[in-house]
Amino acid sequence: MKGIIVKGVGGLYYVKSGNELIKCKARGKFRFNELTPMVGDIVEVSINKGEGVIENINQRSNELVRPFVANVTQAFVVVTFKNPDLNLNLLNSFLLLCQSKGLKILVCFNKIDLVNLEEEKISNIIKTLKEAGYQVALLNAKEGEGIEFLKEKLKDEVTVFCGPSGVGKSTILNKIFGREVMQTGDISQKSKRGKHTTRHSELIEIDGGFVVDTPGFSSLDISFITKEELKYCFPEFEKYNCECKFSNCLHYKEPGCKVKEAVEQGEISKERYEFYIKTIEEITHQRRN
Ligand SMILES: Nc1nc2c(ncn2[C@@H]2O[C@H](COP(=O)(O)OP(=O)(O)OP(=O)(O)O)[C@@H](O)[C@H]2O)c(=O)[nH]1
Numbered sequence: 001m002k003g004i005i006v007k008g009v010g011g012l013y014y015v016k017s018g019n020e021l022i023k024c025k026a027r028g029k030f031r032f033n034e035l036t037p038m039v040g041d042i043v044e045v046s047i048n049k050g051e052g053v054i055e056n057i058n059q060r061s062n063e064l065v066r067p068f069v070a071n072v073t074q075a076f077v078v079v080t081f082k083n084p085d086l087n088l089n090l091l092n093s094f095l096l097l098c099q100s101k102g103l104k105i106l107v108c109f110n111k112i113d114l115v116n117l118e119e120e121k122i123s124n125i126i127k128t129l130k131e132a133g134y135q136v137a138l139l140n141a142k143e144g145e146g147i148e149f150l151k152e153k154l155k156d157e158v159t160v161f162c163g164p165s166g167v168g169k170s171t172i173l174n175k176i177f178g179r180e181v182m183q184t185g186d187i188s189q190k191s192k193r194g195k196h197t198t199r200h201s202e203l204i205e206i207d208g209g210f211v212v213d214t215p216g217f218s219s220l221d222i223s224f225i226t227k228e229e230l231k232y233c234f235p236e237f238e239k240y241n242c243e244c245k246f247s248n249c250l251h252y253k254e255p256g257c258k259v260k261e262a263v264e265q266g267e268i269s270k271e272r273y274e275f276y277i278k279t280i281e282e283i284t285h286q287r288r289n
């Protein structure tokens, strides 16, 4: 039988196969291969005297560390213009991390009830993201606006929510599922519950897809991304990546760089390019230390 691990607790795994939820142990052989089943793993299960046993783990398309989940296909990056104020640098970092894991991305601007979308600064930010190749959703989760659109996007995907604290990730999730899957409220209340206790993530099923019940990328560690990989994490560079004078061009200080040209001609956003340069310098600096 084939299924997906939706939950793991103390060496026991819950595998969803069709409409069945099978409680499974892992075969001992995984321990020799230093392979531990993860939530999100697609596995082969056999039933032995009424007990499920994980026989095989399919190759993973990716692995996230926080939350510890495999085979995630999509990220909803949630941010706000106000309350908290938008931090573009942080948004770009979230986008970068999601790109590096090969995720489809939807940028969700929540709390649009608090701002005027016509304001130039705001409309420019949305325009820049769209031009870079990102899909954008505008939400007022408190009133349920935009939630149906998100639900459609969840179909057949394994989706993780990420974004800064307080932007409304839990509110959105709870609206989507119509029940409390994540606790909302102010931050101080949440920390009382113990934000730092280890939390085992689960997959919640929806429409043939799954949602990870824990927000992603609480740490914005980019140290695993190499200088050479970085340019592939910027979708707006894609059509220029092979056009530069040097095929291994990092779009940094090289002559004959088509990306730099596109920035000068206003075809690529200057802010996004500056974020790229800042990041490449951070990576170079990290490696030297
Ligand atoms: N005005 C307004 N407030 C909202 C909206 N969505 C959520 N909020 C409020 O924003 C606050 C934070 O929402 P949460 O859902 O807890 O945010 P979170 O992203 O899960 O926060 P962390 O758990 O800290 O990461 C709550 O008081 C919500 O009621 C919205 O669309 N408009």
Ligand SMILES: [Zn+2]
Residues within 6 Å of the ligand: 244, 249, 250, 251, 252, 254, 256, 257, 258, 259, 260
């Ligand atoms: Zn170049």
